[in-house]
Amino acid sequence: MIGGGSRAKTIAALLLVAMLAACGNNSGTDRSENLEVYTPEQIYARGEFELARKRSEDAAWYFSEIERLYPYSNWAKRALIMQAFSYHAGRDYENSRASAQRYIDFYPTDEDAAYAQYLLALSYYDQIDEVGRDQGLTFQALQALRTVIEVYPDSEYASSAILKFDLAFDHLAAKEMEIGRYYLRRQHYTAAINRFRVVVEDFQTTSHTAEALHRLVEAYLSLGLLDEAQTAGAILGYNYQSTEWYEDSYKLLTAAGLKLKSKGNNWLSQIYRQSVKGQWL
Secondary structure (H helix, E strand, C coil): CCCHHHHHHHHHHHHHHHHHHHHHCCCCCCCCCCHHHCCHHHHHHHHHHHHHCCCHHHHHHHHHHHHHHCCCCHHHHHHHHHHHHHHHHCCCHHHHHHHHHHHHHHCCCCCCHHHHHHHHHHHHHCCCCCCCCCCHHHHHHHHHHHHHHHHCCCCCCHHHHHHHHHHHHHHHHHHHHHHHHHHHHCCCHHHHHHHHHHHHHHCCCCCCHHHHHHHHHHHHHHHCCHHHHHHHHHHHHHHCCCCHHHHHHHHHHHHCCCCCCCCCCCHHHHHHHHHCCCCCC
């Protein structure tokens, strides 16, 4: 004989199966559907069902209905983080970000707060796939990823956030390099130098530093600023001697009768003293 609790669960399961079967044949979600007759658990299951069907917008709507109908329940909290996930799965980054931020505001100490912050960061990060796009998204991604790393260092998302932070940081350097090359090709040497200098000073841990130093050698030689060109070559030779950029700079400088050594008192010679000689004053 089935007890009262088991009977209730069995009836609930049958209702859920009936709801999924009835709705599963529809081409879209009926937003006029009366969900008040269902428990939050059943509505939550329907949201998961829509996610499994890759109908992320519909899934987000079901999860939002739990928030509306059962605002103070534990299911509402679970549904809110799933809203953020569903919107992100559907590339609705603005709504994903809004849901994630709401979760952080409402449940800052909850175990899923780290994931909410990570989703918020991804809502920016996943849009910076092209170097030529507005870099405002990259800066916002860096800030949000930094929050994951600093506020939730022991979470399972911290290591992924660190990796993505490094990639986004590299992305900003790539943008500076792209603009610098543009100016260099058009012989706007001073403008090009300003861009390559940003990479050397602010993005020295990225993969673009060696090329930036070589481009500085090219630009300074073109302007006849030989001390700066030689110093850029010296830094390149000390840190990146195994790269093609060193080889190219070596050929340029030696062909001009110059050596790869620090000369003069300029911004590059200061970097040389700091990075090679360890002299910080």
